[in-house]
Amino acid sequence: MTGTRRVRVSSPQTRIALARGVRGVRRPLPLPGPADPALARRVFVAQRRAAVRTVALLALVLFGTSGLIAALPVLDRLTVGGVPLSWLVLATATYPLLLLIAAWHVRAAERTEDRLRPPSAPTGDGPGRPARDGRR
Amino acid sequence: MTGLLAIGFLIAASLAIGVYGVRAARTTPDFLVASRRVGGGWNAMAIAGEYVSAASVLGLAGLLLKDGIGTMWYAVGFTAGYVAVAALVAGPMRRSGAFTVPDFAEYRLASTGVRRLCGLVVLVIMWLYLVPQFKGAGVVLQLVSGTPYWVGVVLAGLVVSGSIAMGGMRSATYVQAFHYLVKLAFIAVPAVFLVVRAGAETRARALEPVTVPDGWSRPLLDIGDAGYPLLSTWSVLLATTLGAVGLPHVVMRFHTSASARAARRVAVMVIALLGVFYLFPVVYGLFGRVLTPHLVHQGATDTVAVVLPGEVAPGTLGGLLTALVAAGAFAAFLSTSSGLLLALAGGLSHDLFGSGLSRLRLAVAAGAFVAVLLSLPAAHVDINVMVGWAFAVAASTFCPLLVLGIWWPRLTLPGAVCGLVVGGVSATGAALASVAGTYASGLLTVLLAQPAAWTVPLAFATMVGVSLRWGSPPEGATRAVLRLHAP
Numbered sequence: 001m002t003g004t005r006r007v008r009v010s011s012p013q014t015r016i017a018l019a020r021g022v023r024g025v026r027r028p029l030p031l032p033g034p035a036d037p038a039l040a041r042r043v044f045v046a047q048r049r050a051a052v053r054t055v056a057l058l059a060l061v062l063f064g065t066s067g068l069i070a071a072l073p074v075l076d077r078l079t080v081g082g083v084p085l086s087w088l089v090l091a092t093a094t095y096p097l098l099l100l101i102a103a104w105h106v107r108a109a110e111r112t113e114d115r116l117r118p119p120s121a122p123t124g125d126g127p128g129r130p131a132r133d134g135r136r
Numbered sequence: 137m138t139g140l141l142a143i144g145f146l147i148a149a150s151l152a153i154g155v156y157g158v159r160a161a162r163t164t165p166d167f168l169v170a171s172r173r174v175g176g177g178w179n180a181m182a183i184a185g186e187y188v189s190a191a192s193v194l195g196l197a198g199l200l201l202k203d204g205i206g207t208m209w210y211a212v213g214f215t216a217g218y219v220a221v222a223a224l225v226a227g228p229m230r231r232s233g234a235f236t237v238p239d240f241a242e243y244r245l246a247s248t249g250v251r252r253l254c255g256l257v258v259l260v261i262m263w264l265y266l267v268p269q270f271k272g273a274g275v276v277l278q279l280v281s282g283t284p285y286w287v288g289v290v291l292a293g294l295v296v297s298g299s300i301a302m303g304g305m306r307s308a309t310y311v312q313a314f315h316y317l318v319k320l321a322f323i324a325v326p327a328v329f330l331v332v333r334a335g336a337e338t339r340a341r342a343l344e345p346v347t348v349p350d351g352w353s354r355p356l357l358d359i360g361d362a363g364y365p366l367l368s369t370w371s372v373l374l375a376t377t378l379g380a381v382g383l384p385h386v387v388m389r390f391h392t393s394a395s396a397r398a399a400r401r402v403a404v405m406v407i408a409l410l411g412v413f414y415l416f417p418v419v420y421g422l423f424g425r426v427l428t429p430h431l432v433h434q435g436a437t438d439t440v441a442v443v444l445p446g447e448v449a450p451g452t453l454g455g456l457l458t459a460l461v462a463a464g465a466f467a468a469f470l471s472t473s474s475g476l477l478l479a480l481a482g483g484l485s486h487d488l489f490g491s492g493l494s495r496l497r498l499a500v501a502a503g504a505f506v507a508v509l510l511s512l513p514a515a516h517v518d519i520n521v522m523v524g525w526a527f528a529v530a531a532s533t534f535c536p537l538l539v540l541g542i543w544w545p546r547l548t549l550p551g552a553v554c555g556l557v558v559g560g561v562s563a564t565g566a567a568l569a570s571v572a573g574t575y576a577s578g579l580l581t582v583l584l585a586q587p588a589a590w591t592v593p594l595a596f597a598t599m600v601g602v603s604l605r606w607g608s609p610p611e612g613a614t615r616a617v618l619r620l621h622a623p
Contacts, residue, residue, distance in 0.1 A: 034615070034618050034619050034622040037615075037618065040618040040619070040621070040622045041618060043618075043621050043622060043623060044617070044618050044621045047621050048543055050223070051223045051224055051543065054219065054222075054223040055220065055223060055224070058216060058219050058220060058223070058377070061216075062212070062213070062216055062373045062377065063370060063373070066209065066356065066366065066369045066370065066373065067366065069354075069355050069356060070356055070365060070366040070369075073354075076345060076353065076354055076355075077345075082340060082343050082344075083343050084345050084353065086354070086355050087205060087353075087355055089355075090205070090208055090209075090212070090355040091208070091418075094212045094215075094216075095212070095215060095407075095411040095414075096411075098212075098215055098216050098218075098219050098407055098411070099404070099407050099408055099411065101219055102218065102219045102222045102223070102403065102404045102407050103404055105219070105222055105223045106222060106400050106401060106403075106404055109227065109400060110397060110400075112623075113397070113623035114623075116623065117623045118622075118623075
């Protein structure tokens with residue numbers, strides 16, 4: 001962070017909303033659509049597939065581990081090193097898997113973005129721009 | 137006395153870091169989301185610091201002592217929430233440029249009415265979430281200094297609103313990152329000490345499954361001993377996981393990342409930080425069952441983490457460790473309430489009553505005042521239970537709004553409004569009904585105390601069903617959705 005000059009940015013919607021004040025006059029929303037709709041569509045579909053997969057995995061881990069513990073009461077009686085097996089399942093089958101799933105999703109999402117990036121957009125930044133650009 | 141000194145020192149340090157951030161906070165964006173140049177590691181720590189609330193530091197250990205090992209599913213759900221956040225909302229929300237959920241609703245649905253409605257929902261969630269934080273402050277201060285409960289509540293309200301009104305989010309980022317470290321150190325050091333000092337016999341007893349109370353050692357959440365452990369567990373998991381997606385102060389946090397890509401990565405870092413932290417409340421819960429079982433009968437299980445060190449090591453050392461945990465707990469609700477109060481103030485001024493920095497500061501004070509009033513009669517409600525309700529309401533309102541708004545171009549204004557109202561009213565109503573009475577049917581008890589199992593599907597179904605039947609998607613909806621995913 002050191003050495004980087006701070007740039008003040010703000011959201012276009014917020015500036016519009018602020019400028020609109022309390023009078024509530026409707027204006028069309030300011031954000032332009034993507035430059036290449038066909039490409040954007042492909043990105044969207046790929047990202048949606050990754051998101052569905054990740055959420056399904058997440059559900060499998062959460063409902064699977066708790067379901068396993070519920071379905072097999074014998075896990076409460078078996079012990080490993082004095083600790084009930086069901087406690088170990090709760091502790092070890094959840095957190096590491098959650099981290100793995102999330103890391104895997106981020107990798108997939110970033111690969112999609114790299115693969116389908118339009119040539120004119122070199123960075124992945126959002127619509128934030130220096131605030132003074134937004135004055136009308 | 138040591139406890140008071142430690143808390144005093146913590147408040148002073150937080151204020152000092154807060155004041156350091158004041159100089160830069162001059163505009164509304166600065167105030168609300170800091171500048172977008174907060175580094176990734178700092179940001180992840182600040183998010184974790186804000187997220188690890190009194191519910192995690194005090195509430196988890198307390199509920200574990202009271203209800204058993206199954207309580208750890210709360211922690212799993214709190215963490216799993218960030219997987220859902222990384223997968224579903226972090227990147228697109230950052231690209232939308234909307235600071236708050238109401239901002240996003242207006243962007244996506246082109247209506248100022250829905251913005252106001254969202255502002256109202258923000259208030260409900262934030263107050264539900266703030267009350268247990270202030271309760272934690274009151275309880276801890278009472279424990280270490282003997283002051284009445286209300287003194288801690290009022291003091292917490294003053295300190296939090298004071299520092300926020302001065303510095304806003306810019307200062308909050310550093311304060312919260314600092315607080316994550318404080319919390320981790322102050323809960324970990326006494327916990328390690330407990331494990332070492334307690335002796336082999338106590339350690340073995342802590343890990344031994346017990347039969348009384350029935351089901352304590354079974355790692356499932358049987359709410360109210362109603363006999364539906366798997367349903368209760370799944371309902372809590374749904375509420376905590378999807379609630380994280382819809383919590384206004386969590387969503388707001390991702391705008392402090394430099395890009396959508398960075399926002400996603402930060403979410404993954406947060407999972408690691410939370411996983412490390414949640415190891416420690418288990419220690420207090422397990423040892424609490426062996427060493428301080430009387431807390432259950434006194435209805436004071438939320439204090440177990442503060443009481444335990446003194447039980448194991450009477451005298452100066454125990455006092456010092458108690459002071460550490462107390463300061464850690466104070467850090468917990470200072471940082472969480474800072475973020476909550478800011479989101480609350482944003483809802484009040486930005487979305488409901490027009491904007492401006494002076495109004496925002498007024499809104500901070502007003503929001504804190506109401507939260508303090510609500511906290512005064514809440515001394516005996518479990519911290520974790522109240523936080524669970526905040527998550528359930530968020531999961532039943534903003535989670536479907538954001539997920540469908542980001543991933544489903546056909547969402548219409550009537551669909552979103554009906555879903556928000558149905559989800560909000562059912563989840564809040566169930567929580568209120570659960571406090572108001574006891575019910576003969578075990579199934580009903582579970583479904584009211586942990587409503588997410590039915591309110592979340594209901595809210596999603598309402599949004600989708602009404603959108604398909606009434607209204608058409610706002611003009612340019614497809615374009616707006618595609619833009620959220622464009623690299």
